[in-house]
Amino acid sequence: MTHHDHDRRECRSLFEQLSEYMDGELRESACSRFDEHFRDCPRCEQFVEQMRKAVRLVEGMPCPKLPDEVRRALLASAEALDDSANPS
Amino acid sequence: MDNAELLRKIRDDEPGAFEAFVDRFGDRIYGFGVRMCGEREDARDVAQDTLLQAYRSLKKLKHPEALRSWVFRVVSNACLMKRRKGNYQTNREIPLEDLMPGESEDFSAAIPDPAPGADEELVLSETREAVRAAIDLLPPHYRMVLMLRDMEHFSTREASEILDIPESTVKMRLHRARLMVRGELAGSEAGNGQR
Known part of the structure; x- marks a missing residue:
């Protein structure tokens, strides 16, 4: 069977669970269904590869730094709170 | 510590x-x-x-x-x-059918590799900008789940507890968010000659 004549309903059905498959959250039998499908459907396999890359790119995004002035203001607020809670 | x-x-x-x-x-x-x-x-x-x-x-x-x-x-x-x-937006769930790629879409097209070499700083910077834009385009309730799961690496159960929503909802929103980001990144590559 080529990817041109296989049952597209299987593509649709697996499409729904793709993220769970990628995250290893499916049972072994469900994973095997994906692996078997990919042997007949290079299109779905390429799609999963694109999804994996997209997830890796999101995972690799750098985190913005807390601006110094916000950090300073926070530490000052905490100090003021401490002072009001424990007046000397 | x-x-x-x-x-x-x-x-x-x-x-x-x-x-x-x-x-x-x-x-x-x-x-x-x-x-x-x-x-x-x-x-x-x-x-x-x-x-x-x-x-x-x-x-x-x-x-x-x-x-x-x-x-x-x-x-x-x-x-x-x-x-x-701010602006009120309902947490409408997007039907999966709306996120299915078209029959003619070419998935062999490259989304940029996430691990470029040191001489590819410009590509890295452009890629990050495209990812940032794709994340920004997500509906907020999808963006929040994507960030908790794929950026902060919380488990499905932890994300469901943080957001006080069922695990099935976390999974559904994460999947849709990832599909939308992939779609944007694949689309963003279409216009710059790298496909």
Whole structure:
């Protein structure tokens, strides 16, 4: 069977669970269904590869730094709170 | 210092405990705020409110292993409150059918490789900009789940507890968010000659 004549309903059905498959959250039998499908459907396999890359790119995004002035203001607020809670 | 030690210092009101808490969570909370609230001013408010509010109430937290989840529960709620004050958007779920790729779409087209070499700084910078834009385009309730799962690496169960939604909803929203980001990145490559 080529990817041109296989049952597209299987593509649709697996499409729904793709993220769970990628995250290893499916049972072994469900994973095997994906692996078997990919042997007949290079299109779905390429799609999963694109999804994996997209997830890796999101995972690799750098985190913005807390601006110094916000950090300073926070530490000052905490100090003021401490002072009001424990007046000397 | 691990979370158990940090929590002990906070409970005991040790000098420097708040500073250590800000060092541990400040960047992550600010980053979460920037991506959820969009505007830097709102993100600053969220970071300030959240860190102070979380710090004050952490003394009641019994389990150190729940520290990180607890902090993100506070920040998620703060972001949702900011959203409610701004433009109201319902948490409509997008039908999966709407996110299915077209029959003619070419999946062999390259989304840029996430691990470019040092001589590809420009590509890396452009790629990150495209990813940032794709994340910004997500509906907020999808963006929040994507950030908790794929950026903060919480489990499905943890994300469901943080957001107080069923695990099935976390999975559904994560899948749709990833599909939308992939679609944007594949589309963003279409126009710049790299396909």
